[in-house]
Amino acid sequence: MPAERAGYTVTMFLVDVSSSMGNVRTLEVESSDGETHTVEMTNLAWGLQYVKLKIQDMIFNNRKTEQCGVIIFGSEETKNVVNTANGGYENVVEYIPIGQPNASTMAKINALEASTTSGDHRLPFSQTGRYLASKKTWTRKIVIVTDGESPIEVEDWEATVQKMDSLNVSLTVVGIDFDDESFPYIEPGKSNIKAQNEKFYHTLTSSMQSGIVGTCAYAIQETTMPDVKQVRSALMGTVLRIGDVDARADEAVELSVKASKCNALQRPKGWKKFALREDKDEEMEEEEIDPDKTVFAQLRMRTEYYVDRNPEDDTDEDGDVKMKQEPGEDETLLESGEKDPDVQNLEKVEKEELVRGFKYGTTYAPCPDGQFPKLQTRKGIDICGFFPRKNFRRELSMGEIQYIWAEPTSPQQQVALSSIAQAMLEKECMAIARWVSRDGMDPKMGVLVPGEFEKVDCLLWSPMPFADDVRKYTFASLDHLVNKKGEVLTEHPYLPTKEQLEAMDNFVDAMDLMDAGEKDEEGNRTPWFNTLDSYSPAIHRVKQAMFHCAVVNDITTNPLPPPHPELLKYFEPPKKVLKRSKEPLEECKNIFKVKEIPKKVAKAKKDGHVHAQDEDDNMLLLDHKRPLGASASQMSIVENSISAAAKGKAPAEESETEDEEEEELLLNKKKATPPPKKGVPFPTPARSVSPHVDPGRAPGRIVGNTYPLKDFQKNISQGDVVTKAVEDLAAVIAEVIMKPLAARRTQEMLECMEALRRTCLEEDEIDAWNLDLKKKCSSKPGNPAFWEGVKEVGRDLSLISNQEAKKQGGKSDVTENEAGEFLS
Template sequence: MPAERAGYTVTMFLVDVSKSMGAIRSVPLPPGPNGEERSAKMTHLQHALQYVKFKIQTMIYEGRKTDQCGITIFGTEGTDNQINAANGGYEHVTEYIPIAQPTAVTLKKLDQLEPSDDYGDPIDAIIVGVESQNKYLGKKTWTRKVVLVTDGEGPIELEDWEATAQKMNELNIGFTVVGVDFDDEDYGYIQKEKLHIKRVNEEFLVKEFVPAINGAIAGNLDRVIEQVSLPDVKLSRSTLMKSVLRIGDVDARAEEAMEILIKTSKCTAFSRPKAFKKFAYRPKTAEELEAEQRAMEANENFEKTVTFAQLKARTEYFIDLRAHKEEEEEDIKVEENEDEDERRSLDKVEKEQLIKGFKYGTSYVPCPEGQFQRLPTKQGIDLIGFIPEKKFRREFSMGEIQYIWGNPDNASAQCALSSMVQAMYEKGVLAVARWVTADGRDPKMGIMSPALFEQVHCLLWAPMPFADDVRKYTFPSLTELTNKKGETLTEHPYLPTEEQLEAMDEFVDAMDLMVAGDKDEEGNRAEWFDPRDSYNPSFHRLKQAMFHCAIVADLDTNPLPPPNPELLKYFNPPRKMVKKAQGAIDNCVKVLNVKHVPKMAKVARKDGHSHAQDDDDEPLLLDRKPSTSKPSQAQSQVKIEPKPASIPADDGSETEDSDTEMLLDKVEPPRKPNVLPTPARSLSPSSNRNDNDDDDNAMDVDPQRDFGRLIGRSYPLNDFKDNLKRGDLVSKAVEDMCVVIKEIVLAPFASRRSKEMLECMTELRDVCLKEDEIDAWNAFLPDIKSKCLHSTPGNKEFWSEVQGTGRPLGLISDKEAKECGGSSEITEAEATKFLK
């Protein structure tokens, strides 16, 4: 319908509450979690009220003071309306809710409606409704709407209705009849076993009364409910803004320059959902609790209440003098609660004391106006030139699109623009232009594209990036790989093979959306997906949620129903298409052989967002793990083994303190003193991290995981445990753990991590025993023993620590193995001897 002036409307809902409305019906509900069909039993009235409530919810959501409604019910046992009060008659009609902007109370009152034991005449209700609407509006030219909701099973006075219809036409009332179980051939609903009285009434309302009123419509309740619960796209038109399109120097060389008067309006504009308000539970004060207590004592029916308060933002300004204090107080550092420390050093400042300014690096530049002198610009669009259409880079389009029209009041302007648009279209060019929306505003660059409608020509504007808006990053080539010698490679796991390319070609052909939509009348398949049919799922879901919580008191007993399937219709490719394409898909899966690489160290972030991994993540390709015997291209380039970082001043001092001092010059001392970092992990505070504690730091620490390894040198125990938790790749984890322990133990400064390494070994042994990796352990232990004792520099101290731990770190004997269901070739005696 034509976009109408929002608001300025009074809608009268006339709701039938007659006895027959109390009949029970079964209403289908959205399918349950397992797709089972569900339905609810409710009265006709409850069903009908769903429609009324939905309309009213929309009004509440929009929150316009000028969008009002009144509710009149008929079929009530009593009578309460203005006409009856003045002149009598019009019985069983009750003005239930007077005309006003609806609130949650309105909805609550609707919920209290019950079917009566009586009947009322809808025509009476119409007359009452129209009268009170007319009285309320007086001479105001608001939009008048009347909606009648009835099952048509009560008696209707079928005489003299023409006067009513005429009156309604005079008042230009938009009239709608929503009938419970009314026949609707289009909708495919014909009620079987219709009561005679209903047949007569329905016939009258739909075939006689409605046609007599201009623009009136009638519809079946089910169908109407189905329609209103569809996501509602508001067709809003944008305001036309005045501007001018300039070509050439209009000031100095006017006769050779052109100014076209134009109007602009939005063509796309991103709709955001209304913001939810934030609330918080308000604890009761002592007085309130006391008052509550007294009230309960006085009245045993007194109900306790809980209050939630809407929150409001408060902005305060402080200056932080800590930075300077720190210098002075460096020597007298006292253990302090951080909060307290903060409070002490932050001085509150009033907003009036503040000066606006800008930062230039570390320098501050006051600028009391909050901005420097603005670029002097003149309103209008300046044409810069034309570019070939095929040079247009679609991905540069930065934002919302605008229409540019020749001024609708100026024929010459329209002609001028039309001639330009046609010429551009014919030549296949787009225009480059610079737009200033108002004098003194910052200019924007953009591209204008010709658009030829049947009856009007215009330009479409897309904003383009300035030089400053484009980020130039380099990316490695996807198609050209060179090896170390500078030779170009033609075969590599990163490069698709002929077979893979063909499989992909087939896949792309099979997934053609142009013939994946519904069939039209001639049986041709239409294309699938049209932005004009795609509802913003978040927007409508949030709106639905907002509606819902506005009317229910408890979300636990009355949770939000699932989203309308219409919102999810583009969440998956069309099923039929996928079914047909399955062969091509299966082939792609097979020949492309993509494998998920399990995530190694859990780097959980507090904010829970899925940010990109840190850029210093080591590449890890499990399908080319270096431990396999097959050498591959990539393997030859596995990073070299770690070597002692060449950090100066190694005077052989092994005491923990001096090392820390030396290596962590400006780094804060580790929080947990028992474990000190080695050079390989120089900036990490601790290895005994629990998952919630140091996650933020984890981001900055290279896990020191070598190419193809599951276990890194930074947090081997954590990596190991994480991997086992997931249960896959146990052998690989054990294998890598053995290697990593050896590396760390034999690296310089290892003594600082020996405790950690013993923990690692304890865990490793335990896992080996339980996961049937006994041989791995029994091979590892002699190996590390010999490396510790016989290699240079070795680590004799560490081995003696292992010895000190004794049997819990010894070889796994046959006896132990048996208890865990495994086997070992080592006897208990051998195991004991080994540690001596």
Template sequence: MADKEATVYIVDVGRSMGRKHQGRKETDFDWAMRYVWDKITTMVATGRKTLLIGVLGLKTDGTKNELAEDESYAHITLFQPISQILMPDLRRLREVIKPSKTDRGDAVSAIVLAIHMIIKQCKQLKYRRRIVLVTDGKGYIDSDPDSLNDIIKKINGDNMELVVLGIDFDDPEYGFKEEEKPPQKTKNEAFLRDLTEKCHGVFGTMAQAVEELDIPRLKTIKPVHSYRGTLTLGDPKEYDTALSIDVERFPRTMIAKPPSASAFVLRSDSGEPTQSTGTVVADGEEDEAIQRNGNTLTNVRSAYSYTVADADAPGGKKDVARDDLAKGYEYGRTVVPISESDENITKLESEAAMEIVGFVPKDKYERYMAMGTSNIVIAQKTNDKAVIALSSLIHALFELDAYAVARVVKKDGSDPLLILLSPSVEKDYECLIENQLPFSEDVRSYRFPPIDKIVTVSGKVVTQHRNLPTKDLSQAMSDFVDKMDISHFDRNDEGEAGEYMALEDVFSPVLHRIEQAKRWRAVRPMEPVPPVPEVLLKYSEQPEELQREAKPALQRLIKAADVKKVPPKVKGRKRNREADKPLSGLNVDDLFRQQPKRAKISSENSIPEFKQTLARAEDIEDIKDAVKQMAAIIENQIKDSFGNSNYDRVLEELGVMRSELTELEEPVLYNDILRGLKMKIMAEELGGERREMWWSIRRNRLSLIDKKMSAVSDVTEEEVKEFNAAK
């Protein structure tokens, strides 16, 4: 179970926070709220009910708190009591946390009020307690020594963490010092620094806190065991000499995936949610209506219907219940059904276990055999006998340079897996690292020809060929690879060579960029997302210094490989183009002028003949005739297709037509043909039900040619979407 946390943010919203300093383009308030919003939205995104947040406003125009009767707590407003914050609360806070018109309010009184809130909420329960004060250090602060000692004693006694972040506070370690600082701010800053140090808290400048927001924060995951049982060598039920150790299995590495998008629909003014094809609005108290930009959204869920062919049913299909269906497994393009009774017979009845089945020398194991994520196996924490036994096994494998091969079943009824257990011995920690091994069906062996020789059909070995690299090319490539080496490119503070891309400094751009965009849009729904932080783009390309050093080697490689720039592909070509003259000086087309001007395209060799016909076309009528013939051939192939046997051929023909007519700048001909083809398919005029053919056309992106593909087309992208969606 994750630790419980209670955090109170004290935000200075005084009039002085509405000004700009140090050449910043935004006010001190907006600059400081970057940090506050980032921290709050990070907690909201977790969805944990044990992460409680409270927000106090310091130097507000009014007063609203539990101790408001005391004048010392004037101009302090409770914006959010300590509780779990959800998106509606976040939107409300965005509207109420704004700069005020006064600078009256005591920061120490706000800290006392935060302590009172935490004690009232957490009592004596186990919580991580934190108070975060964000202020510019201006205005009056009560520095009474007697009350200050009581505050320090209470914070330290209840294990609270005090964090003070100041606008333009001096920080020698970070390297910032504000020039011409007002005397009152200097006094307040020194007082807050002394208070924080006596509370063993954190005192810092806001510049460093805002700068570090771009650095992704690694989320600490509390591991959950996936197996708890025995690790055996031999059968303990049959032999007294068998080895049995009580162990636990925890994940070591897991794939972190970005969050997926959720589906919502817009509720109508009448209160009834609008529906779209294939979705049903989820009703009930468990579905949360979400208010955004004045529109109410609600969750949706998919609804599935199952049909089978039935000539007697209306439309030729009959609805069936899911329970009446049998599972099917794909074998190539064939679906093999299996009933529940047959599946129960073939299913292996397994019991949870982890059994060592053999050992393998370390040098005989190939690292590429490891599959999926890895786990660790440790002894039960409270079982001293198991700890000693597993430690003996780990050290035996370590000293013999050997791995153990085991069979694991995570729980009763699960599929068994083969795993490799390798020892890991560190200074104060030891365990077995588990990697999944492949079965014979998981191994795919591919044979590739050698890159340093060519073996002819007769068995002759050729080492010099136009497709083989020369010695100069191989040496140039080797030199270029050496120049691009980044393993020792970086330099530390002492100037020593080090690794450029350390594992702990490399972050997933997709994962963390999406998280940053979510946090930004949660509080700024109408503002554009800021650019990608430099820390995520740092390793997206080679360092400029490295590129400069490797440029001479690259030039030698280009020369050795005879690299030439490929001319850009011409999107369109004129109909009345001149054919390229062959080197022989003979024009092959002139030799066949005796053939009919409009040759008939055969269905057996349609694509080459279609291209040849377009190449010989002299006017638009010739092109129209060729397109008309191809359309007739395609319709006949669909009509005569047994199932989907001719669909791949039709897709290839449509692709060629689309490409050729785009280059000829005649997209209208293709669009007209496709519109007519869709009408006939939907009307079932091409041999009955052929909707699968239309879905294949859409899936292979063979829809209408729009203006983006051809400048002479009159079809927009919106019209293409409507054409694809229309039935």
């Protein structure tokens, strides 16, 4: 069956707005953190959530060929074509004509309220049919949302069914509190009318070719079910060449083939940016300000170009064209809030004045077209050779896979491709091929393997890396360790012991998924985890979130519900496997003794130096330059395990003696702490000194509130997280000084600020310091007492001026005077 034609769907929503729809119900709402609270809303609002979710789906896909309209019935007014022309169809309003939905559609739906009328009504099917008939080739759908509390005229419904079937219309009835035994939901104390109506709807839908009744709760839940839109990949024509088709055409082969995508990476849809309009502006004359409303405006991106005409850097002595730093770096700086290009000597330039070019190191390489002439290439797939399939390195596969089919209209071409695919399958080989997708496009290298299908032969293409794409990093061997004498070691804490290997063997067996899945038709267990059932959590969660915020008006009171369980089903190993692996896991934990190493304590660099000089020649140099904490912990691990190994498996014995073998390895034997008892495997000094103090780190922070300075210095000494550390320490200081009893920590915080400023200056985080200081200074209520303390320190905690910055090779937009005055 061909996949449903994407789009070309028109949906008419028939919404019941009779007075009973205005009844208020209480709904349990679960937020994503699992908490539940209750929300009150009318039946109408609840039912409309379904409508809105469906419409949001259309807005989300943004297809011109997915349209909808809304007709309400049970309203006070009457406004429809039939009525205008011939009368009848009272209390039916064509609320939203058919068209592509957008935000205003949503707004209109939000404005719907239940009427005060109740009583008979005739379902406006023929009305609807009239509209839908105008979209001849489209898939037509009717969705009714009703509570079924109002009597309906049911005469002639057979004719309606016929009419609808002839138009190929599908009908979905979403009933508020309709009974559904499989969901399961049974409404207690159902009214007679409703019971009859429900029965009618069931009869109606079941007599139609395509009709369904569902209860609202279930319908809403199902909208969050991850669904995968089957995309039929387009077949792109190309040719498969073997040999030289130009000069040796008699021997060379050219097959006409079609390529289509086998998989294509999908990404979550991008978010649009909005911002709250602050209505206090006086430029708002023409628009009325409604104090009860808040306006969020969609934002557009604007790109502007600036040039620094007087970079303070001196020019290169070679007289070379000297350029500024990467724009990327400035960008982040600019974006970080303070937008004042003038201060940075930046001058705005119009895009028209700019010329394109490349950077060759610091040299300008002109290239006004934005690209150089491209390599001349010819469309097609060229086979370069074959190699045995077993030598294929799966990890080199670079990207999305494509099918290569023979021309669907030519049996001869199909047979030709089939013969190649079958021969390759038989030979167990793969082809190396070069693919040019269009004339003049950059070539790609890849491999072709025969695809295995029941009734058709094809090839599969995977792109492979060029020489430029492969990075060769060297890694130390995991199992080949050599000591200083050049001897190969067989025992070392890095090497797993026989017992450890056994434990791992059991663990791997227990965690096997090959029989952990569902049973197939023959009752055999299938493997657990199938890519065809694994939905992208990011895509579907983001989609759910987008839908949610489109249909509710306040996130705070109506938070996003938890993800659909289907999305999380592969997040943990299956229960069966977890149960089975419980013991092997315990065994592994006990025997491998993996321990998290606490973050290092920084040690002044100088110490390492002195230390090194004292060492005698026997020592390995390996570890002594590491900061104390880590090396100490490392060493004791080494020592302990070695002695354990050397002693064999002698249980619980003191291992204070070390034999000569160890000496080679022990990095720092004489200074190392005495080996601990075996029962206590890793009492590393670093751990035991301050074992269980909560560092007070807020999630995501690397600097905690408890020992901010220590955490900070630790991080700085590691070097790679400077920006984050600076940011976090600044935040921590702000938090601490705003807490009660801040006075106790004033001195400590001042020290922190000094350290922070010093680091900012040295590590080129000058702007971070300046911005942060300005911000804090102006923050209210603030801690005036603390600020007095800061002022006392004075200049040394003030803004960083350009003069200071320059000494450290950085720059700042604050002058020396400003810096001096800032805190006075």
